[in-house]
Amino acid sequence: MNNNNNILLIDPAFDPASSSACNLLVKVGTDHLSYAIINKETKQVYVVFDQQECEDGTLKLAERLKTDLYLALAYQEVKTAVHTDNVVSIPNEVYNETSLNTHAKFLTGVNHGNLYTQSLSHFGFTTIFALPKATDQILNTHLTNSKRYQHNAGLFALAEK
Template structure:
C-alpha cells in the first residue's frame, strides 16, 4: 500500500504488469477527485486501486497522474473513463433520435469548446448526452488511447442499478455526492452536488427529500464512497433516515480481496463501473 496526504494506491502483490493485456482500466474523474481500478478480466480479480481526494483534476492532477503513474502506461485490453462535466442530459429513449443527436447540444450554453458524446443507458431507458472539454479529451486520447468515455454519473448508476427496491443511493467524494433515486427499480432522479460543510450537505439533502416527497422512514438509503459511520455527514443522515446501508462492491462479479483491510464501500461505484454496457 502506498499512501500520501490525499491519495492511496492498493496493489495486489501478485499483480504482474505483463498481464495488462488481459486487464481493464476503470477511471473515475470527478470535480474534486481522481480514482482508477485495474481488473484482471480473465481471473475477475481486482488488481489495483488508486484514489486521490480533494484535488482538481482539471487544474493539473489528471495530467500529473497520467504522465507519472507507471500503471497507467500499461497496454490494457479495455479502458473506460467516467469524466466530470457540467453539461449533461438524460434523454428518454421514447424521444431520443440518434440521427439528431447533435441537436441536443442546443440545450447547453453556446460557445462550448468540448466534444459531444452519447451513451445509451438501456437499464434505465435513456441516452446520456454530454459535453467534455477538448483539453480533457486530448489528455485522455494522448495517454489512454482508445478509452471509452462516459459521463460522471455512469459509475453511480451502475451501482444503484443493482437495486430492485425503492432507494436513495448517495455516492460520496470528500466534497461532493451523486444522488440516485429509484422507485421499484425505475430511475426517477439523478443529480450531483458539491458541498463544503455539513450545513450545505443538509440543505441539499432536504432539497431532495422535499422535491421528491421521499418517505424517509420507508425508503432504503444506500451509501458508498468517502463516508464513515458516525462522521458528520453520516450523523446528518441519521436525523432523517431509518434504514441506512453501506453498499459493498459487487462481490459476485469481481474478487476484491485487496480491499479486505479497507472500507469496501469506498470504491463500490468505481468497481461497479465495470458493469456498464
Template sequence: MSNNSILLINPNFEPTNSTNLSLLVKIGADTFSYAIVDIEHKLVHAVYDEQECDSGYEKLKERLKTDTYLKLDYKNVKVASHTKNIIFVPQELFNESDVALYTKFFADADSQNVYVQPSLQQNIHTIFSLPQSIEKVIDENWANSTKLQQNAGLVELATKIDTDSIIIDFTVGSFQLSYIRDEKIAFTQSYQFEDVDELTYYILLITTQLSIDTKKTDIKTCGIIHEGDPKWDLLSQYFNKVDLLAVSSDLDTNILDDMPAHYYTSLLSLLQCG
C-alpha cells in the same frame, strides 16, 4: 503520493500482464481514482484514490507524468469524467437523428465531440461532451478508450432500482445525486459543500423543489460516508430508510478488505458500462 491519496495493490500483480487487464479511470471535479481489473479471472489488482484535489482534470495530467501504472498497455480502458455538458433523455423522448438538439442545454461550448451513452436497459440515454483540453489528454494516452460521464456506473445501478430512491455518492467535499422516481431518473446533479450545514441546505432544497416525499423515498449512499457520521445522521433525520450501496458482483476484491465496501462503488460499477 499526497496525504489525501491511497494506493492498494495486489502483491501478485504483474504489470507485464497488463495487456490482459482493464483500466477504469474516474475523474471528478475534486477527485481522481482508478482501478486495474482482470475481468477474465474476476480480480481487482489495484485501486488508487485521491480526494480533495484542486482539480480532477489537473490531477489526471499530474498522475500521467508520475504513475507508471497509468502508462501500461491495457486490453481496454474506460474513462469516466466530470463534465458540465450533460443531459439525460428518456428513451421515449430520445431522437437519434437530432442529437445536436440536446447540446443547446450544455453549459460550455469548448468541446468537439458529443457522446451518446445508452443505459444497458436502453431506458435512458446520457448525452455529454468533454472539455476539449481534457479530451486531448485522454486521446493522447488512451487512444481507444471508452469515454463515459462521471456517474455512468451509478446510472446503471439506478436503472435497476424499482422503488423511489435517491442515490448519493460522496467525496470529502462534494456529492453526486440521482433521484429515481417511477423507475426513471428524474433528476441528477453534482454539488460541492463545505460542511454539514451547507449539505443540509442542498438536501432540503432538492427535496422541496422536486416535491420529494421523504417518507416514501429511500436513500442509497456510497463513497466517503459512514454509519453514524454527521452526513449519515443528516440523511437519517429526513429520510426513513438510509442504506449503504456497494457493488454486487463476483469480483475478488481482497485488496479492499480493510476499506468499507461502499467506498469504491461508483468506480467499480464502471465495469458494467459499455
C-alpha cells in the same frame, strides 16, 4: 493513506506484464482522481489508486499520466468516467441519434470537445454529454482507445442490476 490524501493499493501478485489481460477504470471528478486495474475474467482487483481533495481532477490526471507507470501500460480495455456539467438526459421516446446536434443545444457550456452518448435503455433515456476540451485532449493523447462515460455511469450500472 499518505499526507497527500492518496491511497495506492497494489496486489503483490500483480505482474505489469500481464496488463493486456486487464481493464483500466479511471474516474475523474472536479476534486478527485481514482483508477483501478482489474481482471474481468478472474474478478481480481490488482491496483487501486484514489486521490481526494486535489484542486482539479483533470490536471491531476495529466500529471499522473506523466509519472505513473501503471497508467502507461497496455490494457485490454480502458474506461473513463469524467465529471462534466455538460450533460443532458433525453427520454428514449424523443431521442434521435441523427439529431445529436439538436439535442446538444441543451448543453450548458460552449467550451466542450466531442459529444458522447450513453444509452441507459433500462431506465428509459439516453444521456448526451461533452467533456471539457482540455480533458478530451488529455484522453485523446494518453488514453487513446478509452471509452468515455458520464461521471455517474458506475452508479447506473449498479442500479441496473
